[in-house]
Amino acid sequence: MNVIEVKGLKKSYGQVHAVRGVDLSIPAGEIFALLGPNGAGKTTTVEILEGFRNRDAGEVSILGFDPKNQGRAAREWRNRIGIVLQSAADAGDLTVIETIKHFSSYYSNPRNVDEVIAAVGLESKSGALIRNLSGGQRRRLDVALGIVGSPELLFLDEPTTGFDPEARRAFWALIQQLRGTGTTILLTTHYLDEAEALADRVAVINNGLIIEVSTPAELGGRATSKALVSWRDGDHIKTEGTDNPTSVVTRLNAQFNGEIPELTVTRPSLEDIYLTMIGGTDE
Amino acid sequence: MNKIPSALNLGIRRGKLEIIQFARQRESVVFTLLFPVILLAIFGSVFKDTIAPGVTFSQYFVAGMIASGLVNTGFQALAITIPMERDVGGLKRLRGTPMPASSYFIGKAILIAVSMIIQIALLFGFGLLFFGVEMPSEPSKWLVFIWLVLLGSACSTALGIAFSIVPKSGRGASAVVSPIVIILQFFSGVFFVFTQLPTWMQQLAAIFPLKWLTQGMRSVFLPESFASQEVAKSWETGRTFLILLAWLLIGVFFSIRKFRWDRD
Numbered sequence: 308m309n310v311i312e313v314k315g316l317k318k319s320y321g322q323v324h325a326v327r328g329v330d331l332s333i334p335a336g337e338i339f340a341l342l343g344p345n346g347a348g349k350t351t352t353v354e355i356l357e358g359f360r361n362r363d364a365g366e367v368s369i370l371g372f373d374p375k376n377q378g379r380a381a382r383e384w385r386n387r388i389g390i391v392l393q394s395a396a397d398a399g400d401l402t403v404i405e406t407i408k409h410f411s412s413y414y415s416n417p418r419n420v421d422e423v424i425a426a427v428g429l430e431s432k433s434g435a436l437i438r439n440l441s442g443g444q445r446r447r448l449d450v451a452l453g454i455v456g457s458p459e460l461l462f463l464d465e466p467t468t469g470f471d472p473e474a475r476r477a478f479w480a481l482i483q484q485l486r487g488t489g490t491t492i493l494l495t496t497h498y499l500d501e502a503e504a505l506a507d508r509v510a511v512i513n514n515g516l517i518i519e520v521s522t523p524a525e526l527g528g529r530a531t532s533k534a535l536v537s538w539r540d541g542d543h544i545k546t547e548g549t550d551n552p553t554s555v556v557t558r559l560n561a562q563f564n565g566e567i568p569e570l571t572v573t574r575p576s577l578e579d580i581y582l583t584m585i586g587g588t589d590e
Numbered sequence: 591m592n593k594i595p596s597a598l599n600l601g602i603r604r605g606k607l608e609i610i611q612f613a614r615q616r617e618s619v620v621f622t623l624l625f626p627v628i629l630l631a632i633f634g635s636v637f638k639d640t641i642a643p644g645v646t647f648s649q650y651f652v653a654g655m656i657a658s659g660l661v662n663t664g665f666q667a668l669a670i671t672i673p674m675e676r677d678v679g680g681l682k683r684l685r686g687t688p689m690p691a692s693s694y695f696i697g698k699a700i701l702i703a704v705s706m707i708i709q710i711a712l713l714f715g716f717g718l719l720f721f722g723v724e725m726p727s728e729p730s731k732w733l734v735f736i737w738l739v740l741l742g743s744a745c746s747t748a749l750g751i752a753f754s755i756v757p758k759s760g761r762g763a764s765a766v767v768s769p770i771v772i773i774l775q776f777f778s779g780v781f782f783v784f785t786q787l788p789t790w791m792q793q794l795a796a797i798f799p800l801k802w803l804t805q806g807m808r809s810v811f812l813p814e815s816f817a818s819q820e821v822a823k824s825w826e827t828g829r830t831f832l833i834l835l836a837w838l839l840i841g842v843f844f845s846i847r848k849f850r851w852d853r854d
Protein backbone atom coordinates (compact mmCIF):
# COMPACT_ATOMS: atom_id res chain seq x y z
CA MET A 308 0.00 0.00 0.00
CA ASN A 309 1.20 3.50 -0.79
CA VAL A 310 2.18 5.83 2.03
CA ILE A 311 0.28 8.69 0.37
CA GLU A 312 -2.82 8.04 -1.72
CA VAL A 313 -4.86 11.03 -2.92
CA LYS A 314 -7.77 10.92 -5.39
CA GLY A 315 -9.76 13.81 -6.78
CA LEU A 316 -8.73 16.28 -4.06
CA LYS A 317 -10.60 19.59 -4.27
CA LYS A 318 -10.58 22.74 -2.17
CA SER A 319 -12.01 26.20 -2.79
CA TYR A 320 -11.82 29.42 -0.84
CA GLY A 321 -14.96 31.30 -1.84
CA GLN A 322 -14.73 31.78 -5.58
CA VAL A 323 -11.07 30.74 -5.72
CA HIS A 324 -10.55 27.10 -6.70
CA ALA A 325 -7.19 26.48 -5.05
CA VAL A 326 -7.09 22.72 -5.69
CA ARG A 327 -9.19 21.38 -8.57
CA GLY A 328 -8.77 17.62 -8.55
CA VAL A 329 -5.33 16.40 -7.47
CA ASP A 330 -4.29 12.74 -7.57
CA LEU A 331 -1.09 11.49 -5.94
CA SER A 332 0.36 8.05 -5.20
CA ILE A 333 3.61 7.93 -3.30
CA PRO A 334 5.12 4.57 -2.28
CA ALA A 335 7.14 3.95 0.87
CA GLY A 336 10.72 5.17 0.89
CA GLU A 337 10.30 7.61 -1.98
CA ILE A 338 11.40 11.24 -1.94
CA PHE A 339 8.68 13.05 -3.84
CA ALA A 340 8.88 16.74 -4.75
CA LEU A 341 5.89 18.95 -5.39
CA LEU A 342 6.85 21.87 -7.61
CA GLY A 343 4.76 24.87 -8.45
CA PRO A 344 4.61 28.65 -8.43
CA ASN A 345 3.08 30.63 -5.58
CA GLY A 346 -0.69 30.23 -5.54
CA ALA A 347 -0.58 26.99 -7.54
CA GLY A 348 -2.28 25.00 -4.78
CA LYS A 349 0.91 23.48 -3.38
CA THR A 350 0.51 24.64 0.21
CA THR A 351 -3.23 23.94 0.31
CA THR A 352 -2.65 20.39 -0.95
CA VAL A 353 0.11 19.68 1.53
CA GLU A 354 -1.78 21.21 4.46
CA ILE A 355 -4.77 18.99 3.72
CA LEU A 356 -2.47 15.96 3.74
CA GLU A 357 -0.95 17.17 7.04
CA GLY A 358 -4.39 17.44 8.63
CA PHE A 359 -4.23 21.23 8.99
CA ARG A 360 -7.04 21.98 6.54
CA ASN A 361 -10.35 20.45 5.57
CA ARG A 362 -11.05 19.45 1.98
CA ASP A 363 -14.16 19.97 -0.10
CA ALA A 364 -13.96 16.70 -2.02
CA GLY A 365 -11.76 13.71 -2.76
CA GLU A 366 -10.15 10.84 -0.90
CA VAL A 367 -6.99 11.10 1.16
CA SER A 368 -5.12 8.27 2.84
CA ILE A 369 -1.85 9.00 4.64
CA LEU A 370 -0.28 5.88 6.16
CA GLY A 371 -3.75 4.36 5.90
CA PHE A 372 -5.35 7.21 7.89
CA ASP A 373 -7.70 9.94 6.74
CA PRO A 374 -6.25 13.18 8.17
CA LYS A 375 -9.68 14.77 8.54
CA ASN A 376 -10.26 12.52 11.56
CA GLN A 377 -9.52 13.80 15.05
CA GLY A 378 -9.04 12.38 18.51
CA ARG A 379 -7.02 9.44 19.75
CA ALA A 380 -6.51 7.93 16.30
CA ALA A 381 -5.15 11.25 15.05
CA ARG A 382 -2.60 11.27 17.89
CA GLU A 383 -1.49 7.74 16.96
CA TRP A 384 -1.18 8.93 13.34
CA ARG A 385 0.77 12.08 14.21
CA ASN A 386 3.10 9.84 16.20
CA ARG A 387 4.15 8.31 12.85
CA ILE A 388 4.64 11.48 10.81
CA GLY A 389 6.95 14.48 10.99
CA ILE A 390 6.17 17.96 9.70
CA VAL A 391 8.66 20.72 8.96
CA LEU A 392 6.67 23.89 8.31
CA GLN A 393 7.71 26.98 6.41
CA SER A 394 8.57 29.09 9.41
CA ALA A 395 8.43 28.90 13.16
CA ALA A 396 10.10 31.54 15.30
CA ASP A 397 8.90 30.54 18.75
CA ALA A 398 10.63 29.32 21.91
CA GLY A 399 13.54 31.77 21.60
CA ASP A 400 14.27 31.44 25.31
CA LEU A 401 14.93 27.71 25.19
CA THR A 402 18.16 26.02 24.16
CA VAL A 403 18.44 23.71 21.18
CA ILE A 404 18.86 20.60 23.29
CA GLU A 405 16.02 21.52 25.68
CA THR A 406 13.64 21.97 22.79
CA ILE A 407 14.57 18.79 20.95
CA LYS A 408 14.46 16.78 24.18
CA HIS A 409 11.04 18.20 24.97
CA PHE A 410 9.62 17.42 21.53
CA SER A 411 11.08 13.93 21.71
CA SER A 412 8.88 13.29 24.76
CA TYR A 413 5.76 13.62 22.58
CA TYR A 414 6.53 10.41 20.67
CA SER A 415 6.40 6.75 21.56
CA ASN A 416 9.69 5.87 19.81
CA PRO A 417 11.82 9.00 19.68
CA ARG A 418 15.28 9.03 18.17
CA ASN A 419 18.25 9.61 20.42
CA VAL A 420 18.44 13.37 21.01
CA ASP A 421 22.22 13.61 20.64
CA GLU A 422 22.07 11.63 17.40
CA VAL A 423 19.43 13.99 16.03
CA ILE A 424 21.52 17.03 16.97
CA ALA A 425 24.52 15.47 15.23
CA ALA A 426 22.44 14.56 12.17
CA VAL A 427 21.44 18.19 11.62
CA GLY A 428 24.94 19.43 12.44
CA LEU A 429 24.05 21.49 15.51
CA GLU A 430 26.47 19.84 17.97
CA SER A 431 28.31 23.09 18.63
CA LYS A 432 25.01 24.92 19.20
CA SER A 433 23.21 22.41 21.39
CA GLY A 434 23.45 24.62 24.48
CA ALA A 435 22.70 27.86 22.63
CA LEU A 436 19.44 29.76 23.04
CA ILE A 437 17.27 29.48 19.95
CA ARG A 438 17.00 33.28 19.69
CA ASN A 439 20.75 33.36 19.02
CA LEU A 440 20.72 30.93 16.09
CA SER A 441 21.22 32.04 12.49
CA GLY A 442 18.45 31.49 9.94
CA GLY A 443 20.10 28.36 8.60
CA GLN A 444 20.66 26.96 12.08
CA ARG A 445 17.01 27.58 12.95
CA ARG A 446 15.97 25.67 9.87
CA ARG A 447 18.18 22.78 10.95
CA LEU A 448 16.45 22.84 14.30
CA ASP A 449 13.07 22.78 12.52
CA VAL A 450 14.20 19.64 10.73
CA ALA A 451 15.50 18.13 13.96
CA LEU A 452 12.06 18.63 15.53
CA GLY A 453 10.45 17.07 12.44
CA ILE A 454 12.56 13.90 12.58
CA VAL A 455 12.99 13.39 16.34
CA GLY A 456 9.91 11.14 16.51
CA SER A 457 11.41 8.71 13.94
CA PRO A 458 8.64 9.42 11.43
CA GLU A 459 7.73 6.99 8.66
CA LEU A 460 6.67 9.99 6.59
CA LEU A 461 8.22 13.45 6.64
CA PHE A 462 6.67 16.60 5.17
CA LEU A 463 9.25 19.23 4.22
CA ASP A 464 7.84 22.59 3.20
CA GLU A 465 10.39 24.71 1.33
CA PRO A 466 13.14 23.60 3.64
CA THR A 467 16.05 25.63 2.27
CA THR A 468 14.46 29.01 1.59
CA GLY A 469 16.97 31.64 2.68
CA PHE A 470 19.95 29.28 2.77
CA ASP A 471 23.34 30.12 1.32
CA PRO A 472 24.62 27.60 -1.28
CA GLU A 473 26.89 25.85 1.20
CA ALA A 474 24.14 25.41 3.79
CA ARG A 475 21.85 24.12 1.06
CA ARG A 476 24.36 21.43 0.04
CA ALA A 477 24.77 20.39 3.66
CA PHE A 478 21.00 20.21 4.01
CA TRP A 479 20.67 18.04 0.93
CA ALA A 480 23.21 15.64 2.40
CA LEU A 481 21.05 15.44 5.53
CA ILE A 482 17.95 14.58 3.51
CA GLN A 483 19.84 11.95 1.52
CA GLN A 484 20.89 10.43 4.79
CA LEU A 485 17.20 10.18 5.79
CA ARG A 486 16.49 8.38 2.55
CA GLY A 487 18.88 5.73 3.79
CA THR A 488 16.64 5.13 6.83
CA GLY A 489 13.63 4.39 4.61
CA THR A 490 11.71 7.56 5.52
CA THR A 491 9.20 8.63 2.88
CA ILE A 492 9.53 12.35 2.18
CA LEU A 493 7.10 14.77 0.57
CA LEU A 494 9.05 17.89 -0.31
CA THR A 495 7.68 21.16 -1.63
CA THR A 496 10.17 23.56 -3.09
CA HIS A 497 10.68 26.57 -5.34
CA TYR A 498 14.14 25.40 -6.27
CA LEU A 499 14.47 23.21 -9.32
CA ASP A 500 18.03 22.18 -8.50
CA GLU A 501 16.81 21.02 -5.12
CA ALA A 502 14.13 18.81 -6.64
CA GLU A 503 16.69 17.46 -9.09
CA ALA A 504 19.24 16.71 -6.38
CA LEU A 505 16.85 15.04 -3.95
CA ALA A 506 13.67 13.75 -5.54
CA ASP A 507 13.00 10.33 -7.01
CA ARG A 508 9.94 11.79 -8.71
CA VAL A 509 8.52 15.27 -9.10
CA ALA A 510 5.01 16.55 -9.69
CA VAL A 511 4.40 19.95 -11.21
CA ILE A 512 1.26 21.64 -9.93
CA ASN A 513 -0.26 24.76 -11.47
CA ASN A 514 -3.71 26.35 -11.15
CA GLY A 515 -4.76 23.63 -8.72
CA LEU A 516 -3.99 20.73 -11.08
CA ILE A 517 -1.08 18.34 -11.40
CA ILE A 518 0.35 18.89 -14.88
CA GLU A 519 2.85 16.07 -14.89
CA VAL A 520 4.49 13.49 -12.64
CA SER A 521 7.81 11.95 -13.60
CA THR A 522 11.47 11.60 -12.66
CA PRO A 523 13.44 14.86 -12.70
CA ALA A 524 15.45 13.57 -15.68
CA GLU A 525 12.35 12.86 -17.77
CA LEU A 526 10.11 15.76 -16.83
CA GLY A 527 8.57 17.52 -19.81
CA GLY A 528 10.29 15.14 -22.25
CA ARG A 529 13.60 16.51 -21.09
CA ALA A 530 15.54 13.26 -21.64
CA THR A 531 14.45 13.04 -25.28
CA SER A 532 14.47 16.71 -26.16
CA LYS A 533 16.99 18.08 -28.66
CA ALA A 534 20.48 18.92 -27.46
CA LEU A 535 21.92 22.30 -28.34
CA VAL A 536 25.44 22.42 -29.77
CA SER A 537 27.01 25.85 -30.02
CA TRP A 538 30.45 27.07 -31.09
CA ARG A 539 32.23 30.15 -32.39
CA ASP A 540 32.40 30.50 -36.13
CA GLY A 541 34.45 33.56 -36.98
CA ASP A 542 32.73 36.61 -35.44
CA HIS A 543 29.53 35.01 -34.22
CA ILE A 544 28.27 32.09 -32.13
CA LYS A 545 26.43 29.38 -34.06
CA THR A 546 23.84 27.11 -32.43
CA GLU A 547 22.39 23.90 -33.78
CA GLY A 548 19.57 21.79 -32.26
CA THR A 549 20.08 18.05 -32.78
CA ASP A 550 19.07 14.57 -31.69
CA ASN A 551 22.63 13.37 -32.39
CA PRO A 552 25.00 15.82 -30.71
CA THR A 553 27.94 13.40 -30.93
CA SER A 554 27.86 13.28 -34.70
CA VAL A 555 27.55 17.07 -34.88
CA VAL A 556 30.64 17.43 -32.69
CA THR A 557 32.49 14.84 -34.81
CA ARG A 558 31.57 16.79 -37.96
CA LEU A 559 32.75 20.07 -36.40
CA ASN A 560 35.90 18.41 -35.18
CA ALA A 561 36.73 17.45 -38.75
CA GLN A 562 35.70 20.89 -40.03
CA PHE A 563 37.98 22.76 -37.60
CA ASN A 564 40.61 20.08 -37.90
CA GLY A 565 41.06 19.92 -34.12
CA GLU A 566 39.74 21.99 -31.19
CA ILE A 567 36.28 23.53 -31.77
CA PRO A 568 36.23 27.17 -30.50
CA GLU A 569 33.96 27.79 -27.48
CA LEU A 570 32.16 24.45 -27.87
CA THR A 571 29.18 23.73 -25.56
CA VAL A 572 26.63 20.93 -25.67
CA THR A 573 23.55 21.49 -23.48
CA ARG A 574 20.14 20.04 -22.89
CA PRO A 575 17.30 22.17 -21.50
CA SER A 576 17.65 22.50 -17.73
CA LEU A 577 14.88 21.36 -15.41
CA GLU A 578 14.21 25.04 -14.91
CA ASP A 579 13.73 25.64 -18.67
CA ILE A 580 11.30 22.74 -18.85
CA TYR A 581 9.48 23.81 -15.72
CA LEU A 582 9.06 27.41 -16.86
CA THR A 583 7.68 26.20 -20.18
CA MET A 584 5.24 23.91 -18.37
CA ILE A 585 3.84 26.56 -16.06
CA GLY A 586 3.71 29.07 -18.89
CA GLY A 587 6.25 31.45 -17.44
CA THR A 588 3.94 32.52 -14.62
CA ASP A 589 6.55 31.95 -11.91
CA GLU A 590 7.91 35.04 -10.22
CA MET B 591 6.08 -0.18 19.72
CA ASN B 592 5.87 1.81 22.96
CA LYS B 593 2.68 3.58 23.93
CA ILE B 594 2.37 7.29 23.27
CA PRO B 595 2.66 9.31 26.50
CA SER B 596 -0.51 10.34 28.37
CA ALA B 597 -1.97 13.84 28.03
CA LEU B 598 -1.36 14.52 31.73
CA ASN B 599 2.27 13.42 31.56
CA LEU B 600 2.89 15.72 28.58
CA GLY B 601 0.92 18.51 30.29
CA ILE B 602 3.29 18.41 33.26
CA ARG B 603 6.28 18.47 30.89
CA ARG B 604 4.74 21.45 29.10
CA GLY B 605 4.25 23.17 32.46
CA LYS B 606 7.95 22.79 33.28
CA LEU B 607 8.90 24.14 29.87
CA GLU B 608 6.51 27.10 30.20
CA ILE B 609 8.03 27.96 33.60
CA ILE B 610 11.59 27.80 32.19
CA GLN B 611 10.61 30.09 29.31
CA PHE B 612 8.81 32.51 31.62
CA ALA B 613 11.70 32.62 34.09
CA ARG B 614 14.15 33.50 31.31
CA GLN B 615 12.22 36.64 30.37
CA ARG B 616 13.62 38.59 33.28
CA GLU B 617 11.85 41.92 32.74
CA SER B 618 8.44 40.38 32.50
CA VAL B 619 9.12 38.13 35.50
CA VAL B 620 9.90 41.10 37.71
CA PHE B 621 7.04 43.16 36.39
CA THR B 622 4.41 40.41 36.50
CA LEU B 623 5.29 39.18 39.96
CA LEU B 624 5.88 42.53 41.63
CA PHE B 625 3.10 44.52 39.95
CA PRO B 626 0.52 43.84 42.70
CA VAL B 627 3.10 44.80 45.33
CA ILE B 628 3.81 48.07 43.55
CA LEU B 629 0.10 48.85 43.37
CA LEU B 630 -0.32 47.99 47.03
CA ALA B 631 2.56 50.35 47.87
CA ILE B 632 0.97 53.20 45.88
CA PHE B 633 -2.60 52.75 47.12
CA GLY B 634 -1.46 51.93 50.65
CA SER B 635 0.50 55.17 50.80
CA VAL B 636 -2.22 57.34 49.29
CA PHE B 637 -5.24 56.08 51.24
CA LYS B 638 -4.41 56.00 54.93
CA ASP B 639 -8.03 55.97 56.12
CA THR B 640 -9.94 53.11 57.53
CA ILE B 641 -12.99 51.87 55.64
CA ALA B 642 -14.71 50.44 58.65
CA PRO B 643 -13.61 50.05 62.27
CA GLY B 644 -10.42 47.97 62.18
CA VAL B 645 -10.36 47.71 58.37
CA THR B 646 -7.60 49.72 56.69
CA PHE B 647 -7.68 50.45 52.99
CA SER B 648 -4.53 48.33 52.58
CA GLN B 649 -6.40 45.41 54.10
CA TYR B 650 -9.31 45.95 51.70
CA PHE B 651 -6.93 46.44 48.82
CA VAL B 652 -4.95 43.21 49.39
CA ALA B 653 -8.13 41.27 48.77
CA GLY B 654 -8.67 43.13 45.51
CA MET B 655 -5.04 42.75 44.46
CA ILE B 656 -5.02 38.98 44.87
CA ALA B 657 -8.28 38.72 42.93
CA SER B 658 -7.11 40.97 40.12
CA GLY B 659 -3.69 39.26 40.16
CA LEU B 660 -5.55 36.10 39.20
CA VAL B 661 -7.13 37.91 36.27
CA ASN B 662 -3.91 39.65 35.17
CA THR B 663 -1.68 36.61 35.44
CA GLY B 664 -4.11 34.21 33.85
CA PHE B 665 -6.68 35.80 31.58
CA GLN B 666 -4.75 38.87 30.51
CA ALA B 667 -1.34 37.23 30.07
CA LEU B 668 -2.69 34.25 28.12
CA ALA B 669 -5.08 36.23 25.92
CA ILE B 670 -2.06 38.32 24.87
CA THR B 671 0.76 35.76 24.69
CA ILE B 672 -1.14 32.94 22.95
CA PRO B 673 -1.91 35.07 19.86
CA MET B 674 1.80 35.97 19.83
CA GLU B 675 2.78 32.30 19.89
CA ARG B 676 0.27 31.72 17.12
CA ASP B 677 1.74 34.55 15.03
CA VAL B 678 5.25 33.10 15.02
CA GLY B 679 4.06 29.62 14.05
CA GLY B 680 4.77 27.96 17.39
CA LEU B 681 1.21 26.71 17.85
CA LYS B 682 0.95 25.30 14.36
CA ARG B 683 4.12 23.34 14.91
CA LEU B 684 2.70 21.88 18.13
CA ARG B 685 -0.50 20.99 16.26
CA GLY B 686 1.59 18.85 13.92
CA THR B 687 2.91 16.68 16.75
CA PRO B 688 1.10 13.97 18.72
CA MET B 689 0.88 16.29 21.72
CA PRO B 690 -2.84 16.72 22.50
CA ALA B 691 -4.42 20.15 22.99
CA SER B 692 -5.24 19.28 26.60
CA SER B 693 -1.51 18.97 27.40
CA TYR B 694 -0.91 22.45 26.08
CA PHE B 695 -3.75 23.78 28.28
CA ILE B 696 -2.49 21.89 31.35
CA GLY B 697 0.97 23.39 30.79
CA LYS B 698 -0.49 26.89 30.77
CA ALA B 699 -2.54 26.16 33.91
CA ILE B 700 0.60 25.00 35.73
CA LEU B 701 2.51 28.14 34.72
CA ILE B 702 -0.34 30.39 35.92
CA ALA B 703 -0.75 28.53 39.21
CA VAL B 704 2.98 28.69 40.01
CA SER B 705 3.26 32.35 39.14
CA MET B 706 0.14 33.09 41.26
CA ILE B 707 1.66 31.35 44.28
CA ILE B 708 4.83 33.43 43.99
CA GLN B 709 2.80 36.61 43.51
CA ILE B 710 0.68 35.93 46.59
CA ALA B 711 3.74 35.12 48.68
CA LEU B 712 5.34 38.43 47.69
CA LEU B 713 2.13 40.33 48.37
CA PHE B 714 1.78 38.74 51.80
CA GLY B 715 5.44 39.40 52.62
CA PHE B 716 5.35 43.08 51.70
CA GLY B 717 1.86 43.54 53.11
CA LEU B 718 2.84 42.12 56.49
CA LEU B 719 6.17 43.94 56.71
CA PHE B 720 5.27 47.39 55.43
CA PHE B 721 1.54 47.93 55.30
CA GLY B 722 0.25 46.30 58.45
CA VAL B 723 -1.87 43.80 56.53
CA GLU B 724 -3.34 41.20 58.86
CA MET B 725 -3.66 37.54 57.97
CA PRO B 726 -6.79 35.58 58.85
CA SER B 727 -6.45 33.32 61.85
CA GLU B 728 -9.35 30.89 61.34
CA PRO B 729 -8.50 27.72 59.40
CA SER B 730 -11.91 27.89 57.70
CA LYS B 731 -10.93 31.21 56.07
CA TRP B 732 -7.70 29.68 54.77
CA LEU B 733 -9.72 26.84 53.33
CA VAL B 734 -11.86 29.35 51.43
CA PHE B 735 -8.69 31.15 50.37
CA ILE B 736 -7.16 27.97 48.92
CA TRP B 737 -10.20 26.98 46.86
CA LEU B 738 -10.63 30.56 45.70
CA VAL B 739 -7.04 30.68 44.43
CA LEU B 740 -7.28 27.25 42.77
CA LEU B 741 -10.69 27.78 41.21
CA GLY B 742 -9.92 31.40 40.32
CA SER B 743 -6.62 30.43 38.73
CA ALA B 744 -8.23 27.63 36.71
CA CYS B 745 -11.11 29.88 35.68
CA SER B 746 -8.75 32.68 34.63
CA THR B 747 -6.54 30.25 32.67
CA ALA B 748 -9.49 28.71 30.83
CA LEU B 749 -10.99 32.10 29.97
CA GLY B 750 -7.59 33.43 28.84
CA ILE B 751 -7.14 30.47 26.49
CA ALA B 752 -10.70 30.86 25.23
CA PHE B 753 -10.32 34.61 24.69
CA SER B 754 -7.06 34.09 22.78
CA ILE B 755 -9.22 33.31 19.74
CA VAL B 756 -10.49 36.92 19.67
CA PRO B 757 -7.35 39.01 18.89
CA LYS B 758 -6.48 38.63 15.21
CA SER B 759 -2.76 39.17 15.75
CA GLY B 760 -0.25 39.13 18.56
CA ARG B 761 0.55 42.79 18.06
CA GLY B 762 -3.06 43.87 18.48
CA ALA B 763 -3.83 41.52 21.35
CA SER B 764 -2.79 43.87 24.12
CA ALA B 765 -5.02 46.65 22.78
CA VAL B 766 -8.02 44.31 22.80
CA VAL B 767 -7.43 42.62 26.13
CA SER B 768 -5.96 45.25 28.47
CA PRO B 769 -8.89 47.71 28.43
CA ILE B 770 -11.33 44.91 29.25
CA VAL B 771 -9.28 43.94 32.29
CA ILE B 772 -8.81 47.51 33.51
CA ILE B 773 -12.49 48.38 33.20
CA LEU B 774 -13.42 45.15 34.95
CA GLN B 775 -11.06 46.04 37.79
CA PHE B 776 -12.71 49.42 38.30
CA PHE B 777 -16.21 47.95 38.13
CA SER B 778 -15.44 45.02 40.41
CA GLY B 779 -14.29 46.91 43.49
CA VAL B 780 -10.57 46.31 43.16
CA PHE B 781 -9.48 49.96 43.31
CA PHE B 782 -12.58 51.37 45.04
CA VAL B 783 -14.88 50.17 47.74
CA PHE B 784 -17.45 48.14 45.81
CA THR B 785 -20.52 49.41 47.68
CA GLN B 786 -19.62 53.01 46.82
CA LEU B 787 -19.87 52.31 43.07
CA PRO B 788 -23.05 53.19 41.14
CA THR B 789 -25.62 50.41 41.14
CA TRP B 790 -25.48 49.81 37.38
CA MET B 791 -21.72 49.29 37.66
CA GLN B 792 -22.20 46.81 40.48
CA GLN B 793 -24.81 44.93 38.50
CA LEU B 794 -22.68 44.78 35.38
CA ALA B 795 -19.67 43.63 37.39
CA ALA B 796 -21.76 40.87 38.98
CA ILE B 797 -21.94 39.09 35.60
CA PHE B 798 -18.17 38.61 35.50
CA PRO B 799 -15.93 36.50 37.74
CA LEU B 800 -13.63 39.27 39.03
CA LYS B 801 -16.33 40.80 41.25
CA TRP B 802 -16.92 37.40 42.87
CA LEU B 803 -13.24 36.68 43.30
CA THR B 804 -12.73 40.07 44.94
CA GLN B 805 -15.71 39.60 47.24
CA GLY B 806 -14.52 36.10 48.09
CA MET B 807 -11.09 37.44 48.97
CA ARG B 808 -12.71 40.09 51.18
CA SER B 809 -14.44 37.30 53.06
CA VAL B 810 -10.98 35.91 53.79
CA PHE B 811 -9.13 39.11 54.68
CA LEU B 812 -11.81 41.31 56.27
CA PRO B 813 -13.46 40.71 59.64
CA GLU B 814 -16.70 38.72 59.71
CA SER B 815 -18.58 41.86 60.78
CA PHE B 816 -17.79 43.50 57.43
CA ALA B 817 -20.11 41.05 55.65
CA SER B 818 -23.06 43.20 56.64
CA GLN B 819 -21.60 46.04 54.56
CA GLU B 820 -21.59 44.02 51.34
CA VAL B 821 -24.30 44.62 48.77
CA ALA B 822 -26.06 41.37 49.67
CA LYS B 823 -25.35 41.84 53.41
CA SER B 824 -23.45 38.55 53.18
CA TRP B 825 -20.26 37.06 51.65
CA GLU B 826 -22.34 34.87 49.31
CA THR B 827 -19.64 32.17 49.42
CA GLY B 828 -21.79 29.45 47.85
CA ARG B 829 -22.91 31.67 45.01
CA THR B 830 -19.29 32.75 44.40
CA PHE B 831 -18.27 29.11 44.04
CA LEU B 832 -21.05 28.37 41.56
CA ILE B 833 -20.43 31.45 39.42
CA LEU B 834 -16.69 30.81 39.21
CA LEU B 835 -17.39 27.18 38.35
CA ALA B 836 -19.80 28.25 35.60
CA TRP B 837 -17.18 30.59 34.08
CA LEU B 838 -14.57 27.82 34.32
CA LEU B 839 -16.85 25.51 32.33
CA ILE B 840 -17.57 28.21 29.75
CA GLY B 841 -13.81 28.81 29.36
CA VAL B 842 -13.01 25.10 29.03
CA PHE B 843 -15.82 24.62 26.51
CA PHE B 844 -14.65 27.40 24.21
CA SER B 845 -10.98 26.46 24.64
CA ILE B 846 -11.66 22.91 23.49
CA ARG B 847 -14.13 23.75 20.73
CA LYS B 848 -12.73 26.96 19.27
CA PHE B 849 -8.99 27.09 19.97
CA ARG B 850 -7.04 28.36 16.96
CA TRP B 851 -3.59 26.94 16.25
CA ASP B 852 -3.06 28.74 12.98
CA ARG B 853 -3.07 32.37 11.87
CA ASP B 854 -5.66 31.86 9.14
